[in-house]
Amino acid sequence: MYISRRRLLSFVPATALLTAVNPARATAVTASAPNALLANAIAIYAGTAESNARPEVAAKLTAMDTTARTWLAAMDRAGATELFAGLPLGTSDPNLSASYQHLYEIALAYRRPGPASDLQGNPEVRAKVIDGLQRLHDGWYGDQAKGYYGNWFTWEIGISTFASKTLALIDAPATLITPYVASMDSYLRNGKNGDVDLDSRFHTGANLVDITANRVLQGALLGDDARIRKALTDQFTVFATIDPYNLQHGVTDGYYADGSFVQHASVAYTGSYGKALLSRVVQTIKVLAGTSYAQTGELIGVVQGWVEDGFAPLIFEGWMMEIVKGRAVSRPGTGYDDVAVIVEAVVDLADYAGAQDAARLKAFAKFTARPTINPNSFVSPVSIARFADLRADPAVVPADLNPAASSTAFNAMDRTVHRRPGYAFALARSSDRISKYEYMSGENLMPWFQGDGAHYLYLSGQDQTRSYGVDYFTTVSPYALGGVTAPVETRKTIPELYGTAYYNRPPEFTPSSEAQNTYVYFPTGTNKHSGGATLDAYGAVGWVQSDDFAHASRDELPDDFVTYRNASATKSWFLLDDEIVVLAAGIHDAGRPVTTTLDTRIAAPGDPVTITGVRRDGRPWTGSGDPRWLRYAANNVAVGYYFLAPTEVSSTLQDVIRSRRTIRASNPDTPVTKQVFALTAAQPAGSTRALAYALVPNATEPALRAYNHGRLAVLANTPRLQAIQHLG
Template sequence: MTIKASSTVATALASASDTPLTPANFQRLRQRWKATVTGKHMRVNSDDVYYALSKLSGTAEQYIANMQPSRVHIWEDLSPIHLSVNFRKSYERLRTIAQSYSIPGSIHYHDLNVQETVIQSLDFISSEIYNASVVQAKGENWWNFRIGAPLALVDIAILLYDDLTPRRRHDIGATVVKNIGSIGQRSLKGANRADICLALIGAGVITNEETEVSRGRWCLSDKEYDGENSIFELVQSGEGLYEGGSYLSHEIFPYSGGYGVQHYYSLSKAVNVLSKSPYYINGTELGVTFAAINSTFSPVMWRGMMMGHIRGRDIARKSEPDAFWGNLFLQSLLYFADTELVPRKHRRFFKSLARSIWESAPLPDLYGLNITQAFGMQKVLEERIPPAAPPIGTFATPMSDRIMHHRPEWAAALAMSSSRIGRYEALNHENLRPWYQGDGFLYVYTDKDPLHFSNDYWPTMDPYHTPGVTNGQNPQGPPAYKFTAHRDWAGGLDWRGTLGLAGLDALSTDKGSSAKKSWFFLLNSIIALGAGCAGLSGTEVHTTYESRNLPVSGSNFSINGEYQIMNPGWIKPWEKTHQQIDWAYLDSFGGYVFLDKEPVSFRHEKRKGKWTDINQYPDYLGFSDPIAREYLTIYRNHGIDPKDGRYAYALLPSASPEETRGFATTPPVNITHNTPRLQAIQFNNTVMANFWSGGTIGYLTAVTPCSITWGYNSVEDKYLTISVSDPTQKATRIVLFLNDPDIGGVVEKDDSIQLRWGRAGQTGSVTITINVEGTHGKTHRVSFERISWRGTLESLPWRPSAKETTTSTTATASHRVRPTATKKTFGNNATVTPAKVSHKPVSAKQRTGAVSKLAVNSSLETAKPSLGTLKPSLRTSKSSSGATELEAVTTIPKNTPSTVSH
């Protein structure tokens, strides 16, 4: 279906100047472009600038020293030059050398020998393979020809513009234009469109060709197809930004931390470069772009790093760790902030957010700022702009099957898949052991070990014991590409922006294992439930509670308070299964509580690997060296081909041993149901449930399957809030019956919700019908007055507007002292205070580095149940079952409320 021209495109077209570009315009474009590559020159008084300049010079010197020019290559490890990946990476190395040549203070600044070396290398590649007459060979990666090589080549040409002859400039521009080819494809979306447009603009800037600048600029808006694939708009399919905070690439892969960041980087660079020309991009077009910074990118960052669950196959690249993409996003913010056409309030916020990323990141220990980023941050610091508050609460992006949960001292990210979203991305011989990355992989990040997933995790982790996943232990074959999961249910919701619920109807790729899985994201813990765990692979089925990459310095571990031998440098691994166990504790993580008292297995082992085990695509760094890491794995063995396996456990990130023991002794959470039909918990005055086939809990009956959370915080809370979603994204409506004598009139509700009262005076009994058709799994909310509350209903709070999601559910951060670039220790973490939601907040780590006490006894998680008649069932009874397609159909135990058939 053809989409009509959007109002933003029409506005942009109307604002375009008919004035042709003058030589002065082109010169200004080149100056601005060069500044995006070298940083704006200013007085150096920043450790980050010194570090970045030193790193740049050192890397360039290493590249120069390792050159071995021949008839088939420039660098021996990038041979033969005729392979597209090798000439593309050769250009990228030459760009680094050209940067070092162009920046004052570098050891190569205006070194004529270096200049000649780069120019001769450009001539060699042009004469041998990459020029305006080249024809892409069959089987070669188109991206190297159309995007990767052009972007690097344009940067080099602008850096060396005054050193290149007019003929060379013309040839470079012609090469870029020829290899980019047509830009009118409807399939060209998102990051790829932004990259190609940027390269085309650059080719015009080099050759003073206004036609190419114009083509590149208007391709961003997709002028040719009336804005159908404009990168300034939300998309309905394919690559790009989606409603609700998702970013997809290659149609089915969540990628806000990879392609999404690249999209923003290239767009922000184009916006910055064009801002002083007649082809400027105005603020009206950038509305969607700026809104997504809060909804799409901030929730998937932790301590300046992009979380792994939205990075696709990039996790298998040693040269692009989590912080690399965090820094690239920071650079995008700085480009936007340095553009006068961007409204002042946005520019200030982008600088504030950039400072927040910079202050919270464990840099330069992992991956320091490059020179452009370092100069930009120096300017932000000199302007004394305070850091933005980090996100706090639960953030669901249902169109990508992802859930993020942020607390002051830790964060969690859940990767799921469905009939809509791919399990994993394995492409170009990258990410070769991905089998369970989308089957409920639960990433938990803590301040105790901030670099856990960056410490050579991916080549050494056990792919058959992925945290959060239930799977058979049968060997898997080579990964396939571009396929979705077998079932529809994958998603969840947030409750008042503070707590979260997720559910996954899991069936493995080979259909050898299945389970109904639920996660409950609370203030101080994550509760995980599983039921109907079944198998047909002829092997054991395991649910992995934890597989932790231990810090290099080792980590103490205890079971029921008894410390285990975990000294670093040990020789013999150990594995134990405990029949009766309540809790365990790991210094570098926090606590584990086993809520069903079933057998749990523990394994401590030394795992070896190489990055080439998971990535055989050429990388910048020689990463074939063997690596060894120590791991602690905790799992439930459901047996060989189980029919109705179950589990129930709690993760307490950043908790102390005393808090973990207290949680195990008196659990503040009541597991009311854990069956293949219904999984639910109750804490304080709140209930969270996944109704897999409808049912009843207390005062509420769900006629149709859904995810739902309802209740209130404490007796002082003025209203009862219900949040509900359709994780299958296939239903047309959800119907609920609420028969609660404490509910009065409606306070606020979404337009999708209809109410039918069953009693006079509109209190006590109500039928709630939610129209979910076409809402793509979003959360719907309704709020009622609580009759038992005796205050007034003036100014009742309601959920924040979409554009303020991250600010109204975030903490307030105080200034954090950042370590100098030469030190190898982490700075203290920001002190943050959650938004007031009538519960005792979790305090942040103090400057002494000690971990604060968790508010295990906070009112939200410990008050006695009061929502209907809920019987505690920490240990659910077994039920008779019959297996059909690996899904154990279980009758509800006698001690649970009856369900409503559907």
Template sequence: MREAIFEELLARYERQLRSRIKATGIQLDLDVSDEGHTTLSYAQLRTLTLADPSATATVVDALRFLHENAFHPEAEETGNWWHWEIGTPRILLDICVLLRTQLPESDLKDYLAAVQWFCPDPDRRVKSGPWSPLSETGANRADKALIVALSGLLAGDADRVALARNGLSPLFEYATSGDGFYEDGSFIQHDTVAYTGSYGVVLLTSVGEILALLRGSQWEVTGPGVSVVFDAVEKSFLPFLFEGRMMDTVRGRAIARQHSRDRDIGAATLDAIRVLAESAPASYVERWSALRRPIGFHVFGAMERVVHHRPRWSAALSLSSERIARYECGNGENLHGWYTGDGMLYIYDLCDPDHYTDEFWPTVDPYRLPGTTVDTRRREDVGRGSGRGTGAITAPNRVSGGTLFDGGFGTAELDLHGEGSTLRAHKRWHFLDDAVVALGTDISASDGRRIETIVENRNLRADAGRRFVVDGVAQPPDLGIERRHLSVQWAHLEGVGGYVFPGGVDLMALREERTGTWHAIDVGVSTEGDEVEVRRVFHTLWLDHGISPRGAGYMYVLLPGASEEETARRAAEL
């Protein structure tokens, strides 16, 4: 029989669980064909448990089926380790908490034995029994600590709860390499990936739940190091939130997940902060209650990201080098992420905060991401097939990062080495009060292919008639017609902003309706996108540097939210 303290903490976790997960009706369809579908089957049972109190008998029978046929100590850990050691155990324990007064003791004992076999310690990774020398870090460690804590509470094992609490300690120290929070606010997972908006949110959620769960008990998490996580709310997470959306620049391969978009992760981040506030000192909670975008320029040197917030718009820049991955693929996710770390520039505007939320990733041309300079070679999907494991693709360059100036402005630069290409370029951006200035020099290649710099690729939704003006002349809104505008001084796209080209450039423009599916960029077992075609109109602007250029360059000024008149005036001043 569990002591009262265990039951009190389990009841507390149940309240957290019910407030966190919104349950809806579900058609139960258990699938144990692989480890990913097994996890999804447990997730269906959790939803059913929350949605229908009368379904207890069905859930109990289904749990027995899954235990006998998929998740038990004798099962061989195949495929993606995460499902065995984190995904399934976490959801199974949630169900056990919800049904703890109705679940037969022998069943609970069986399920805890399976959980403890695959997740015996927050620190280590297990592969079919033997200990792995790999020590868990970041979000994975936080998840395992929560699993160990819950299994200890359900088993009435005080030592196991203490093991979970103690397993958090490395998360309360700033990292100097590899995974974790850095003093400059960066968060890295998988050694080289900027992951604040994915694994970072997972860590914040799990740590917040453990702190709240154990608060006031003999296992309460204390010590000055906990401030690393409390401080991360403002240092690491807030700078990447725009109108409740988590910026894609720090979401890694998760950008390809149909049911986990920037708005969803933004909501999850705010929810995690709410839970964390239950355990934070009053001084933190007071500040968090009035969170706002931190106006100014922010450099996250350890993960090579910069963010620039202005009153009505924000910009984020993704860079890469031998230290930080240009993109991550794997598990069948992010099949077309080739250029997302090659200087992709995200512009967010209060007038159109859903630009990236609204089917952007399945429909955008992945060869023409704004801000990038690219070799136009055709690329193969990455991470397709069985998709086991992950792959973070770094670059050979060393120069990449940003510098903050007085007044809240800054600059960033990148020595670009094209992947699988001889393309080389030096790229620089200056972030000002009302503009972003982009410059490129020494653009060279020798592969016999065309090189382009992408100025803009804007999702116009279904608005094919959006006004586009070049040097004061409105252009026909014809779809699918590629146009070259000679010696352009400035251009303006209605509802987006202005573009100024000092000295004039030959500007390429294309307005097209693009069709795509989420399945084309994500075939992951537990995240697979559907094959429903979605259509969006995009307006693309780019500079053509020609075939195998030598010493080419560019300069243009982005004026987010500027009117046509303001753009023309700025062009006349330059």
């Protein structure tokens, strides 16, 4: 197999990173080096005089000023136990973190260059921010005995991120910086001696990048060269490709040679934590620009490898696929919003890459950014200006990094993506290595089958928010996601079971304990067989459905801990040009009926939806029976289903109204109405059955009739062997 230099650079062993940070010089460190880091960081968040003079950046600056005025007014209305009205302090770590965030937002408006405003450089505004920081530290943050309640992330990452940036933006006095940095060090309780611990399960992947980026900024504020270099050395470990057969510090979080990204030890997470890590490491490259702290040349090549091999295959027409978002699938933000973060990182990365690589990155950014992308969502005003230049440059011709036809096996995270002109098919599996789902903090309340062969079929030219995203998970039954085989039963969410967002039984089960992760938040499967192979642009995938690790361990868990048994099945997917062939065998449950959902799709309430087809006996389809083929069509969307063996199925189309809060406790209580189509095969308890069918994207009725001539044939479909023949 040919391996390009760019792909070779993406495979960086841990030992190569030891020399990426330049050694400190024997002479005393001058203030210029840390000051250069500070100046670069401030330019990222507040912009530069040049970027902020651009008309394309004006809306971002207006939003900064408006937000700052909102929070300044809230400061004036605050009560005795608040810094901002409506955010009482003392027991709520989200309120404390939000208070620091709002000080940061005020500091942005104070520090930003560009068109003048009454906030810009205003000493009274700076004094209010300093006073706010002092009050928060004295009253609710500085006392270590009173802090660290709620989520560990708030104390080790969240507050430190906002506080460090704010201290830099207002050019805070040393009398404020010194106690703050001391407190931030003390809150690194999952670290070692107030610093990063690479052996800690909390200091990995995206979390490690956040912590070390904060420590670089803190080192610059203190003029502490050793702190800066130590933080960079720690951060650069995330650039090393994870070798599952030679783990460093026992860490499985990070990027793998096949493009997979894992966070939380076992969650496929490119589309959430992965994009956050991408954004922060590109910011690190920007912070280091023009300094002598590190050699970033090879690191740029590594990050480009992540973009090309890890992110690009998971983006379809500007949409981040659901299979790599963990609990974030329950959030109201869209797949387009996710990709905006990636576009910003790619635009910035192109500024530091070599000429040929920069051209590829710019072409991809231009190709991937939808016309409706909102550059004001970018972190940096400088990035907005760069993106405007890229968009306006006729020499940058939009081009995908993906071949038009490809099949990508992300086996390290049990995910598969298959692409053809007109569609993309994404498949989520699980195993004893990779979690079945992720639930946490009241997010993704009904996740049970998201890693059990759930698939997503994206069709070209569509607004994907009409087919997937938060409204898909809101209105589609969690037992009837497309591709899922589930026992017929009603499961309870974690809050319904235990009255809290977690199982509370100290000391083993606490909100952030390892047991909570293993058995509640993101349990793995128990099957070893889950994988796939590709040949040119074609692919085959195999998977054995299993119980999750919690149910397999039920005899070792407390009596009141609830687990759920799964149904059994063996499945294979054959990824071809015009169709995806699915074989399922050994579908069984001894005591419960079982339903296999061949596909599920949603449509807006007013969309005309038609379901047509022909039964095996030649009669028209009427909603149930043994079909030869079926076709779903709605609003320029069409999917066909061809059955390779006699199969009793039913098709339903229901109007569903459900609140987004059903799947995430903090979502607005917004009712969503959709037409939900489901194609299902039901079987009674104790029975065993097999299924063989093809999903046909963008199908026409003539194309479906053509399958009658023996184009596809099943050679074997048992739990031991599954094979097909395609006659072209």
